[in-house]
Amino acid sequence: MTRPLRLAVVGLGAISPYYLAAARRLPGWELTAVCDARAEALERVPGPVARFRDHRALLYRARPDALVVSVPNDVHLPLCRDALAAGVPVCVEKPLALTAAEGRVLVDLARRADVPLMTAFHRRYNAAVRTLARRTAGREIVSVRVRYLERIEEHLGGEDWYLDPARCGGGCVADNGPNALDLVRLLLGDLTVTGCAIRRDGHGVDRQAVIGLRGGAATASVELDWSYPGECKDLEVELAGGEVLRADMLDGHSGFKASLWHEYEAVLTEFAALVRGRVPAGPGAHGGLAALELVEAAYRCARPASGTIARPAAEAIARPAAQPSAAEVDR
Template identity: 45%
Template sequence: MSLKIGIIGMGVISKFYVFALQNKLNDPLLTAVCDLNVERLENFNDSEVLCFSNYHDLLTREDIDAVIVNVPNDKHFEICRDALKARKHVCCEKPLTLTLKEAEELVAISREMNVTLFTAFHRRYNIHFVQAVEMLTSKEEIAAVHASYLELIEEHAGEDKWYLQPERCGGGCVADNGPNVFDTLSFFLGKMRVQAANIIRDEHHVDIKASIQLITNSDIKVHVELDWGYLHGEKKDVLIMLKNGQKIYVDMLEEFPEFKSSLYHEYEQILLDFKRQIELGNCHGEAGLDAVRLVQETYETENLKI
């Protein structure tokens, strides 16, 4: 039987889930949608998809197996917690939570209830990134890595103005984009720790730019550059420098000229991997937790020199 999914929160990212579920995949099956703003549900009024304005009502449905949590960052913990306790498998948009303590609690609940807790790190599924990682035979051949995640946040936020409210976003580019970059790197480099960070904030205390130095457990040096005020379109890339002098460059937006068009194939893979992790039964939020740890370390090591 198909995995029946409900989406909680129909903001700017929801369209990528909906497109994949309604146009690309037969399983999982989009069963319900939920948003406080009922206008966002109007496209589903004439369909078989159930509509809710209160996520608690959605969670009581026995015919819904799993939920996608796509709400402002400050609501992730509460809704994920309630969904896990309702024995629903959870796919949460990054970051998993705003604090390490909250992430640890969700991981514990996921294990206790024996349901999947999965974080939607879409860049690990980018076709160009996947092809680049397949070129590597071992981490031992890597000398250093540089990753950039540059954008103009107003273009990406759309109607979701909470991105620019630090108390809701968690800070700014470090809290929101940091987890995506950290996961992309950890995916092929393994465990990392932050050594130093330089963060620039605007007048509203939103961190809009950051330069972060990390190191892996095998002593590979990693540099991450984040920017929410990038005026030259969008840049999402990874440069892998090998010990033999060769370089592997990954432009995640290559062949995706339209704004956010790379997300369509990435979010399709998120849904397929979410279903796969549910079937395996051993995913309890570990990747999301580790990304939250690195965000916390970034803020804690701000302005340290190495």
């Protein structure tokens, strides 16, 4: 019988509970070590696991089979680089890195070291999204619309770095954008940014954005909002012939952020397959670098030399966000 893989988790912030719970539930993993600079965060982790204040000490002493990186965005590069250089497979929270240039460094290192590097786009593992993806497979898609709307202050979990553009990378485009853009890539493949409108607050944080995209003959839009009263995460696909399919990522999951439990369980299931070599382990698995490049293209598009914004995107962001649809893809 194949022994469980020894997993270490670095970064015990708002997202780590989902990884820790999934690692304990899945038979293919054994949680062996955690790391955080904060002693109080380490003390909150139950069970007989090794605890470290420095990730380099963890890599040297715990010698895990794989590493989850769940730290602020600006620390992804050095931490992932150290793990890959040590030959340890990495599953890193989105975004892969703070910039596309940093992402290329990590992808190149993973390729040269032949070590799996996976970006955890957890929304592609959502049950409703997977059902929609199956129903659209092989069919002609006319358009895709993704809405990713929330009030960010309700989701911080004490992690104020989200509201620091230097650490987050910008705001909703840099942090939520990769998840939403990955959903479009899941359905359409390679994408081109065709327009973008962004509204920022007085601190330079993106609070709202609409990104226009094209994938082959299909068009797409991604709507992001960090000032939305409540939460709405959904996906709408129009097929040739006029049929419209929808996936509500929150439907059927009662409780705040309850949908994340099954999504992160699926993330670690696929990560285990990558580590064991059971599925192709191309560097930057699931398009971590591609998402960063789309994010940077969106930022460039939102700052044209003329200072104007393409009218369709500007009008879209000016409209009040629609209420979530109760409809969902049939299971």
